[in-house]
Amino acid sequence: MNAASIVIAGVGGQGTLLASRIIGGAAIKSGCDVKVSEVHGMSQRGGSVITFVRYGDGKVSSPVIDSGQADAVLAFELLEAYRCVPYVKKAGGRIIANLQKSDPMPVITGAMDFPENIPEKIRGLGIPLDLLDATALAVKSGNSRAVNVVLIGRLAAALSFPKEIWLAVLRETVKPAFLETNVSAFDEGYYYKGK
Numbered sequence: 001m002n003a004a005s006i007v008i009a010g011v012g013g014q015g016t017l018l019a020s021r022i023i024g025g026a027a028i029k030s031g032c033d034v035k036v037s038e039v040h041g042m043s044q045r046g047g048s049v050i051t052f053v054r055y056g057d058g059k060v061s062s063p064v065i066d067s068g069q070a071d072a073v074l075a076f077e078l079l080e081a082y083r084c085v086p087y088v089k090k091a092g093g094r095i096i097a098n099l100q101k102s103d104p105m106p107v108i109t110g111a112m113d114f115p116e117n118i119p120e121k122i123r124g125l126g127i128p129l130d131l132l133d134a135t136a137l138a139v140k141s142g143n144s145r146a147v148n149v150v151l152i153g154r155l156a157a158a159l160s161f162p163k164e165i166w167l168a169v170l171r172e173t174v175k176p177a178f179l180e181t182n183v184s185a186f187d188e189g190y191y192y193k194g195k
Contacts, residue, residue, distance in 0.1 A: 002027070007070045008050070009049070009050050011049060019151070022170065024036045026165050027161070032055040033057075033060045034054070036054075050084070067087060071093055076097075076098050077102045081129075082118045094128040094158075096158075100134070132189070141188050146181060146182055155189075156190055
């Protein structure tokens with residue numbers, strides 16, 4: 001059975017909306033009913049952004065993902081991963097996150113410190129954390145802005161849709177001039193072995 005609730009978390013300008021379109025597109029091509037939320041948060045560059053994608057073989061009634069309902073959180077940086085911990089299912093939920101840190105405004109102004117030991121805190125809660133340097137892998141693929149596609153590749157490896165479906169959606173979604181580097185970025189995440 002194909003069914004999942006996925007939270008995509010990042011900051012404005014990182015490509016969370018493109019990520020939701022690609023994930024939703026793969027689910028549609030696999031015959032699922034799909035609901036994608038509007039953006040929650042401040043979508044301008046630098047503001048926190050959360051998008052929900054829910055799909056299933058049967059009717060999906062709402063795009064909203066409540067606390068404790070996410071099968072996966074796809075986080076474009078560490079603090080966003082930490083902020084989304086409440087969404088993760090206690091049994092079977094996981095977080096896939098980029099190692100990158102983006103300082104929020106309170107940290108930039110000195111009003112607060114960036115939380116320390118985020119990976120250890122998440123794992124200490126018993127949540128499986130798949131952590132990768134998606135920024136470095138995006139650079140390796142030839143497109144430093146393709147962090148979102150690296151992370152989608154990592155998520156795709158954990159989901160049941162065939163790789164060919166993901167590549168078909170990339171071809172339909174990404175501008176032709178950027179397709180080759182985005183396919184490379186997808187592969188970097190898809191075949192990532194971890195450390």
